[in-house]
Amino acid sequence: MTRPFVFPGLTTRVVFGHGTLAQVPDEVARMGRGRALVLSTPQQADQAQALADQLGARAAGIFSDAAMHTPVDVTERAVAAFQGMAADCVVALGGGSTTGLGKAIATRTGADQLVVPTTYAGSEMTDILGETADGEKVTRRDLSIRPEVVVYDVDLTLGLPVGLTMTSALNAIAHAMEGLYAPDRNPVTEALSRDALTAFASALPVLRDTPRDPQARAQALYAAWGCSTALGYVQMALHHKLAHVLGGSFGLPHAETHAILLPHTTAYNEAAVADLLAPIRDAFGHASAGAGLWHFAHDIGAPLRLEELGLTESDLDRATEIAVKNPYANPREITRAGIRQLLQDAWEGREPA
Numbered sequence: 001m002t003r004p005f006v007f008p009g010l011t012t013r014v015v016f017g018h019g020t021l022a023q024v025p026d027e028v029a030r031m032g033r034g035r036a037l038v039l040s041t042p043q044q045a046d047q048a049q050a051l052a053d054q055l056g057a058r059a060a061g062i063f064s065d066a067a068m069h070t071p072v073d074v075t076e077r078a079v080a081a082f083q084g085m086a087a088d089c090v091v092a093l094g095g096g097s098t099t100g101l102g103k104a105i106a107t108r109t110g111a112d113q114l115v116v117p118t119t120y121a122g123s124e125m126t127d128i129l130g131e132t133a134d135g136e137k138v139t140r141r142d143l144s145i146r147p148e149v150v151v152y153d154v155d156l157t158l159g160l161p162v163g164l165t166m167t168s169a170l171n172a173i174a175h176a177m178e179g180l181y182a183p184d185r186n187p188v189t190e191a192l193s194r195d196a197l198t199a200f201a202s203a204l205p206v207l208r209d210t211p212r213d214p215q216a217r218a219q220a221l222y223a224a225w226g227c228s229t230a231l232g233y234v235q236m237a238l239h240h241k242l243a244h245v246l247g248g249s250f251g252l253p254h255a256e257t258h259a260i261l262l263p264h265t266t267a268y269n270e271a272a273v274a275d276l277l278a279p280i281r282d283a284f285g286h287a288s289a290g291a292g293l294w295h296f297a298h299d300i301g302a303p304l305r306l307e308e309l310g311l312t313e314s315d316l317d318r319a320t321e322i323a324v325k326n327p328y329a330n331p332r333e334i335t336r337a338g339i340r341q342l343l344q345d346a347w348e349g350r351e352p353a
């Protein structure tokens with residue numbers, strides 16, 4: 001029998017294709033806005049400037065200091081720039097860090113947001129914002145956080161470095177994985193997740209060998225959209241909690257941490273909800289979802305060991321304590337011993353049992 005569900009409805013307008021960056025000025029006009037503040041990281045400032053030039057009179061200026069984990073002091077400077085330039089919307093060009101800054105400005109000013117994602121992290125379709133102040137990252141969800149328009153231009157991802165391609169994609173796969181067993185999952189997020197997992201499974205091995213393959217890039221960005229949409233409409237559990245602990249309390253890099261944890265968090269929950277994780281076994285062609293992801297990550301050259309990220313073995317006890325401190329919904333009971341073993345396996349990079 002079909003499971004009962006609630007589907008809240010998709011609200012973000014999505015433009016997807018090759019060369020769609022050219023449509024950004026029209027999309028800003030379509031939002032009824034005329035003065036965009038273009039956002040980027042320092043590494044992508046040239047691209048932001050080129051987009052501002054393309055926007056012409058519809059650009060108020062650029063702010064290119066976006067940083068990982070959305071530090072509040074950066075947001076405060078960006079809001080001052082937004083107000084000083086009398087901007088009326090933001091155009092965020094980049095990965096999750098830049099999207100996060102756009103969201104942080106929007107919640108403070110009511111600005112409309114247009115996002116041009118250039119990684120697969122998947123913040124663009126969600127109502128989630130994580131912000132960092134005094135070394136602590138606080139995450140919240142609110143409908144006002146969700147961007148109004150997302151313009152996916154495959155051409156902007158052709159040069160995404162292979163390392164970030166793989167870790168960022170595994171970050172996206174983690175959204176789909178947790179979406180499969182989320183209590184508020186629905187047929188739309190389930191279908192998009194299944195499709196996205198299959199697309200990533202075929203695209204990433206091609207990109208490992210030919211990173212500029214346009215078709216594989218299109219498949220991967222399409223998959224990222226599906227995973228981001230799933231993340232935006234369901235609750236997350238153990239995987240995202242652990243990634244948050246390791247990123248927030250130990251300063252580990254976002255995409256790599258997600259990539260390394262994924263096979264282990266999947267295996268942990270597979271023990272409780274193996275049936276719901278069948279789409280992962282199907283996509284990655286292995287009898288176990290967790291082991292299948294581990295072999296896939298190995299084959300595409302993704303990092304496998306938390307030790308590689310600078311975490312020490314003595315950090316694992318503290319990470320376990322933080323992770324089990326506040327209870328949260330998860331399909332399998334969270335036990336101290338279980339999480340400690342999971343972290344040990346991820347630290348050593350061994351195939352999950």
Ligand code: NAD
Pocket residue numbers: 041042043044067068069070094095096097098100118119120121122123124126127128129130156157158159160161164168231254255
């Ligand atoms: P990032 O945005 O920090 O980007 C990493 C680096 O890669 C940056 O220097 C960026 O300028 C550069 N870069 C981006 N695209 C590039 C390209 N095509 N070519 C070359 N360089 C490029 O990293 P990320 O992994 O995209 O995002 C991580 C952040 O996103 C974290 O802070 C995370 O918490 C957040 N996030 C939030 C959500 C959400 O729903 N709120 C979801 C996923 C991620």
